[in-house]
Amino acid sequence: MTIKPTFPDATPFPLETAELAFLADVRDGLSRPQKALSPKYFYDAAGSALFEEITRLPEYYPTRTEIGILDRSGPEIAALLPTQAALVEFGSGSTVKLRRLLEHLDTLAAYVPVDVSGEFLRAQAEALSGDFPSLRVEPVVADFTRDFDLPGSLDGLPRAGFFPGSTIGNFEPAEAEDLLRRFGRILGQGAHMIVGVDLVKDPATLETAYDDDAGVTAAFNLNLLSRINRELAGRFDPAAFAHRAVFNSQASRIEMHLVAREEQAVLIGSDTFTFAAGETIHTESSYKYTAATFRALAERAGWTWLTVWTDPEALFSVHALRLD
Template identity: 85%
Template sequence: MTVKPSFSDATPVALDTPELAFLADVQDGLAKTQKALSPKYFYDSAGSDLFEAITRLPEYYPTRTEIGILDRSGPEMAALLPARAALVEFGSGSTNKLRRLLRHLDKLAAYVPVDVSGEFLRSQAEVLSGDFPHLRVEPVVADFTRDFDLPESLAGMPRAGFFPGSTIGNFEPSEAEELLRRFGRILGEGAHMIVGVDLVKDAAILERAYDDSAGVTAAFNLNLLTRINRELAGRFDLGAFSHRAVFNAAASRIEMHLVSDGAQEVAIGSETFAFAAGETIHTESSYKYTVETFRALVERAGWTWVQVWTDPEGLFSVHALRQD
């Protein structure tokens, strides 16, 4: 008889009092000359659901394009990963892309989804465990932008990392380099990684992907203010801010902003922040790379670049890395 595991107690990792860290990050970000909020706070339960809706939009090419690459080249990717490995997915979210890879990883020993959204993480782990009853699933509630320990039960297993979705593009290049170093420390010597990376392309394609006609991305962006109001007793008037997405060609990145529609003041905790009409909060950058510029970043971070797979239109790429 197979006993189905319970994920009500997913391995917790100390986040240095998350509420206080959230408040400090928001207050520090809004005190900057260019007001900014970290995109890692997008993903409360509502934000995670909205992002899943974004991935199904006709304008949003990254998800379906990456899935196409995983479907076509999954066997080659799986062949590069060690047998009986523990696969650690950083910022796991939905299991849709993972399932594309799992079908080719019949010798995988364990899957470790890592995410800050504990409720969403546990629900996804429950469903995956039901669909793959012989796969050991060990969810970890953690912020992958900080060091954390993997479960002790994985000791002795070879490690592999999975970081799809071009999430790495949400970090400044120097931060992305440090993030890859951190993943190397967490996974350990001899680790492998599969990483999704969005590619440079026509600005019109990029801007449509981040400012869809149905307004779902706008709702996703504005939900960050809703979360601040709910969790930090903020006083944002959502009707007084608008969503904007623009491609910054010089920096090779899409920028998402929340634009103040008029002069206003917003209280958060003990602080009050003034906004001029047209002033923006920079909520996300999504850097776009060429294969060559991403390979150079990988090698600066101490990984060995192994292989890349792209779609026929050259919209997206998936890279295999190894840590020697």
């Protein structure tokens, strides 16, 4: 197998395109009656590092619970995937969960981490290649919410997708269906998918997980304003906003908001956006599913549902899908 220690040929996501898309999304989101920013913009280098810190917090159960499922059910998961497959991880971030699966994926031909944060992606890919020198690693810098091409070197290999962490919950249900359809187009007919899905549970557990005592999630949320300042000539004062997390039981989702502490106007490039005291920017929704409701969603998106694994307390779930 090919070893790639430096990844000079990682597929680039053009910087100009990224900046223009970011600016367009910010303008659109802050012009709505309910101001909103897409959670995909959390993950610059600073945001990615903060999220990794969040995953280690005692309040944040999803990461350790999902890792527990992968550890216990890894042999069953591996048995469902085709041999000599290319495993594509959408929004890869760190490789913590992938490493747990690799213990069971002896026949994996290639690993393709996909992420918008190119610097962080390459660092993780290089570290993984150093630890697993026989594994072919093909990083792709891309926004997985848009269509992109996989490296041509994967032609002829069976494909599998990996989408852990309940990132699927960050999308409105109709958008989540569209995303699964997009993954199907990218991976192709016959592909498999392993998807992490957070489950419905008591609101107190959910709200605590998204508003920790140490304030790391608050810093993660507020970093989005700092990123706008850094990349889009924004003039946000992050101290003028507060973090809020609340469970919307009617929609079955956690909502994260940034709340204006006072009336203010913010310049972003040549645009000015005004905020009333108490007005919020909706930065993230995290939908919670039952096993049955996620199965129905996946099947509407064209996937065949195969099975699900959960932890003993039924906090989290990992689903296996196939595109027939």
